[in-house]
Amino acid sequence: MNHEFSELQELLGQTARELFSRDFPLDRMRDGYRTDEGYDTELWPSIVDLGWNSAPFPEEMGGTGGGLFDTVLLLEEMGKGYCVSPYPHSTIAAGLALVEAAPDLAQAIAADEAVVIPALTAADGVTQMASRDGDGAITLTDRRLVVPWVELATHLLVPLPNGDEMAVIEAGADGVRAEEMPSSGGEPLYDVSFEGASGRVVSAAGLQDHVTLLGAIANSVLMLGLCQRSLELASEYSKTRVAFGKPIGTFQAISHKCANMVVDIETGRNLCYKAAWLHSTGQEYEMGARYAKAFMGDATARITRDAIQVHGGVGFIDDHFVQFPYRIGTAAACTYGTAHEHRRAVASAILD
Structure with missing residues (x-):
């Protein structure tokens, strides 16, 4: 595996780092989470204006042709900057999965003309009902929970009983109703009901698995950035906070924690980069994605x-930056499969 980034990939990461540190610093992101919207409303338009949505797509769709690996440094910087957005869901999870299943919709995502959000979590006790006609149209009755970014979505992507198929429903279509759910992870979440909503069926081999696995990789890299920021904050604090006449970083109880963070981050970085690289080079990437998300x-x-x-007591204060990686990371860890679910899938693949 070649972990060397190209000049273009390095430039994308550098551009993201400069944008987030200059225009969306940590205090601004923290304040954005406290607004009525629950996020900074100017972040997503800035991402769109920079053309980052096209980055992972094939050249014929306006992308760089480098695939998911081209966006690794970008996603990592998003995590370090607490910059949650529809990007992992629409551009990566839905967009790359739709390149084969619905090229027109993938092209629209790359051209900043569509935001497609997967609605994967079914509500308990609700039976999906769907009627189709011969030209691929579908009328859907269903309910999906914890769907992010519905207010920015143009389309919602809903699994169907056949794992190769998904329904594409316009977010503003008749019969689509969304109610906001509580969220502490920075992303607005919704309970979405489909009551006779019309859309179309898109299909490709393993489509639903591709959406889940691509989302798992994107969220894993995002969590990698969150962890890197946590380490930086902890390391800096341990050098400046003095107890018993010494910086607390000189005490083994603190230094060992920081050392363990470094080990976990470097292990996770290798797994995340490899999963993205496998997808971008056209190789089988399922196990790589599952290893990365589980770890x-x-x-x-x-x-x-x-x-x-x-950080001690100060770390529990809502104003402190060290709080947010925990909140965002906890939410990201539960999206596109939990660690337990991915480990179970790996075990099943090995033992079956």
Whole structure:
């Protein structure tokens, strides 16, 4: 595996780092989470204006042709800057999965003309009902929970009983109703009901699995950035906070926590980069995606929790930046499969 980034990939990461540090610093992102919207409303338009949505797509769709690996540094910087947005869901999870299943819709995502959000979590006790006609149209009755970014979505992507098929429903279509759900992870979440909503069926081999796995990789890299920021905050605090006449970083209880963070981050970085590289080079990437999401789901909980503990009591204050990696990371760890679900899938693939 070649982890060397190209000049273009490095430039994309550098551009993201400069944008987030200059225009969307941590205090601005923190304040955005406290608004009525729950996020900074200017962040997504800035991402769109920079043309980042086209980056992972084939050249014929206006992209760089480098695939998911082209966006790794960008996603990592998003995590470091607490910059949650529809990008992992629409551009990566839905967009790349739709390149084969619905090229027109993938092209619209790349051209900043569509935001397609997967609505994957079915509500308990609700039976999906769908009627079709011969030209691929569908009328859907269903309910989906914890669907992010519905207010910015143009389309919603809903799984159907056949794992190769999904329904594309316009977010503003008749019969689509969304109610906001509580959220502490920075992303607005919705309970979405489809009551006779009309749309179309798109299909490709393993489409639903591709959406889940691509989303898992994107969220894993996002969590990697969150963990890196947690380490930086903890390390800096341990150098400046003095107790018993010494910086607390000189005490083993603190230094060992920081050392363990480094080990987890570097292990996770290798897994995340490899999963993205496998997809971008056209190789089988399922196990790579599952390894990355399973590891980062657990590691993010450890790292962000330990970073708070290094800060002591101040780490529990809502104003402190060290709080947000824990909140965002906890939500990301539960999206596109939990660590337990991915480990179970790996075990099943090995034992079956």
